[in-house]
Amino acid sequence: MEEAQRSLLLSSAVRFPPLEGARLSYGTAGFRTDASLLRSTVFRAGILAALRALKTRSVIGLVITASHNKVSDNGVKIADPTGEMLSQDWEPFADSLAAAPSPDHLLKGIIEFAEFEKIEFDGRKVEVLIGRDTRPSGQSLLEAAKLGIGSIIGAVAVDVGILTTPQLHWMVRASNCSTQASEFDYFEQLSRSFRCLMDLILGGSESNEGNDKVVVDGANGVGGEKLLVLKEMLNLKDLEIEVRNSGREGGVLNEGVGADFVQKEKVVPSGFGPQDVGIRCASLDGDADRLVYFTAPSSSSKIELVDGDKILSLFAVFIKEELSILNKEPDASTGDDYQCRIGVVQTAYANGASTDYLKRLGLEVFFTPTGVKYLHQKATQYDIGIYFEANGHGTILFSEPFLRWLDAKNNELSSVAKGSEQQKAALRLLAVSKLINPAVGDALSGMLLVEAILRHKGWSIHRWSELYHDLPSKQLKVKVVDRTAVVTANAETEVVKPPSIQEAINAETGTFAAYDTCCLKAKYPQGRCFIRPSGTEDVIRVYAEASTQDAADSLANSVAKLVDKFLGHGSS
Numbered sequence: 180m181e182e183a184q185r186s187l188l189l190s191s192a193v194r195f196p197p198l199e200g201a202r203l204s205y206g207t208a209g210f211r212t213d214a215s216l217l218r219s220t221v222f223r224a225g226i227l228a229a230l231r232a233l234k235t236r237s238v239i240g241l242v243i244t245a246s247h248n249k250v251s252d253n254g255v256k257i258a259d260p261t262g263e264m265l266s267q268d269w270e271p272f273a274d275s276l277a278a279a280p281s282p283d284h285l286l287k288g289i290i291e292f293a294e295f296e297k298i299e300f301d302g303r304k305v306e307v308l309i310g311r312d313t314r315p316s317g318q319s320l321l322e323a324a325k326l327g328i329g330s331i332i333g334a335v336a337v338d339v340g341i342l343t344t345p346q347l348h349w350m351v352r353a354s355n356c357s358t359q360a361s362e363f364d365y366f367e368q369l370s371r372s373f374r375c376l377m378d379l380i381l382g383g384s385e386s387n388e389g390n391d392k393v394v395v396d397g398a399n400g401v402g403g404e405k406l407l408v409l410k411e412m413l414n415l416k417d418l419e420i421e422v423r424n425s426g427r428e429g430g431v432l433n434e435g436v437g438a439d440f441v442q443k444e445k446v447v448p449s450g451f452g453p454q455d456v457g458i459r460c461a462s463l464d465g466d467a468d469r470l471v472y473f474t475a476p477s478s479s480s481k482i483e484l485v486d487g488d489k490i491l492s493l494f495a496v497f498i499k500e501e502l503s504i505l506n507k508e509p510d511a512s513t514g515d516d517y518q519c520r521i522g523v524v525q526t527a528y529a530n531g532a533s534t535d536y537l538k539r540l541g542l543e544v545f546f547t548p549t550g551v552k553y554l555h556q557k558a559t560q561y562d563i564g565i566y567f568e569a570n571g572h573g574t575i576l577f578s579e580p581f582l583r584w585l586d587a588k589n590n591e592l593s594s595v596a597k598g599s600e601q602q603k604a605a606l607r608l609l610a611v612s613k614l615i616n617p618a619v620g621d622a623l624s625g626m627l628l629v630e631a632i633l634r635h636k637g638w639s640i641h642r643w644s645e646l647y648h649d650l651p652s653k654q655l656k657v658k659v660v661d662r663t664a665v666v667t668a669n670a671e672t673e674v675v676k677p678p679s680i681q682e683a684i685n686a687e688t689g690t691f692a693a694y695d696t697c698c699l700k701a702k703y704p705q706g707r708c709f710i711r712p713s714g715t716e717d718v719i720r721v722y723a724e725a726s727t728q729d730a731a732d733s734l735a736n737s738v739a740k741l742v743d744k745f746l747g748h749g750s751s
């Protein structure tokens with residue numbers, strides 16, 4: 180590294196001293212904490228993004244968001260050239276950059292890592308796109324990120340403004356493979372492919388009967404605002420989208436609103452009430468990468484939740500059906516069938532009933548640890564990989580070879596069987612592959628796909644919800660002295676450290692010999708419980724499910740007490 184580069188790094192680093200005692204780790208989805216503690220970390224994340232751009236010689240993304248967390252929090256994460264999460268083998272470097280105690284240590288760490296990764300500091304231009312959500316702390320953190328990026332010679336920070344997280348990921352991916360990579364291009368792509376899908380579904384007729392309205396809770400964040408823009412571009416005649424909690428009404432981000440609140444509390448978000456009984460409603464999270472649906476069966480605040488597992492199930496049912504139509508009529512084609520491997524990817528938080536349902540559909544179900552980076556990576560291994568976290572974060576990935584085959588098949592069918600059901604299935608699948616965000620879970624594109632499939636099948640939200648019945652579940656958070664003391668294995672379903680806690684959880688759940696001897700019944704029928712340290716909050720999460728809500732609550736509470744006993748009570 181040249182002297183000019185060293186002194187530039189040192190002179191900018193002295194402006195961002197690390198905060199004593201605030202040791203952050205890259206976590207499930209980047210660095211996240213109270214916004215007031217983040218300036219130094221975001222500056223360093225800027226350096227990291229610039230180094231990643233130098234290493235890959237591609238456009239890289241940097242997102243400033245704390246998603247569903249409270250408005251006073253913020254966070255930062257990096258998007259790789261494909262729009263996917265930062266490669267996991269760079270995470271330890273991210274952690275060590277964030278933890279460097281002084282500018283000298285920071286410089287030394289960068290030099291060593293750059294040598295190891297053979298990064299060339301040759302001054303050639305590379306770009307880092309910076310996007311942020313609507314948090315008030317975003318602007319000052321953006322300045323810190325810009326200075327971090329600017330302290331690597333050749334790296335240029337491009338402020339792309341306030342965006343949903345999936346928009347930024349999409350733009351990074353698009354920048355590296357085409358010239359049409361602006362926010363406008365994103366909206367164009369979504370609206371064009373949705374229109375195309377709806378035309379195929381409606382066959383030219385614009386029916387307006389029943390189930391044609393969806394009311395969307397925008398979490399008072401960026402998603403509501405962007406949905407209003409998308410709605411203008413969609414110019415819908417066959418679907419009414421009403422946006423509430425768009426942030427324009429003055430509500431607080433994620434407070435009593437949004438996908439995380441709705442999924443965890445299972446009540447209507449604020450802004451919704453008795454007038455919405457029976458209506459199909461959807462909820463986005465604070466940076467619009469999560470989507471859940473719900474409907475209120477009565478005027479009480481309780482909802483029927485249609486979570487990420489059910490969105491995954493709806494997508495899986497649709498894709499499977501389209502593939503079987505496509506492969507059904509060999510007479511119409513040359514018969515060069517493609518053995519399409521479909522896989523679905525879930526985490527331990529997936530409701531057990533959803534996994535049973537997906538397996539009954541004959542699908543291959545794979546489990547990864549929590550965090551989109553794990554699910555996404557696994558889903559890329561299939562021709563069609565569908566992944567969702569129960570909280571509503573997920574997407575569908577189509578492999579390049581499959582898409583090439585599908586395109587060729589459609590061309591072939593358009594000459595030998597134009598307008599056939601088989602060709603329509605090919606066209607529908609092609610439209611889906613253009614509508615759904617290939618980089619990351621995206622509440623806006625996911626919602627449009629849900630709406631199109633419901634219309635295609637003629638299903639109400641209730642019919643959709645009836646695909647299977649969720650097992651009652653409960654999630655709790657426990658504050659402990661040191662959450663990093665908990666180490667898990669087997670896609671987080673088992674604690675391996677500290678010793679004995681897993682045995683205690685098993686005994687409580689009734690997994691092993693813990694039976695009620697009087698009636699020889701398991702302590703919690705269909706009981707399942709696991710704990711894991713959160714990667715975004717300073718807590719241990721407890722998840723329990725069982726055959727009744729009381730049993731799930733009681734199991735979660737008992738295990739939360741065990742966590743407290745084994746790990747010590749943390750200050751809040």
Ligand SMILES: CC(=O)N[C@H]1[C@@H](OP(=O)(O)O)O[C@H](CO)[C@@H](O)[C@@H]1O
Pocket residue numbers: 207208246528549550551568570572712713714715716720
């Ligand atoms: C139980 C739960 O919902 N966990 C969420 C949450 O991660 P934790 O590591 O559990 O804090 O935030 C992640 C980022 O948004 C998301 O990917 C994940 O699913």
Ligand SMILES: [Mg+2]
Pocket residue numbers: 246247464465466467468469
């Ligand atoms: Mg989010």
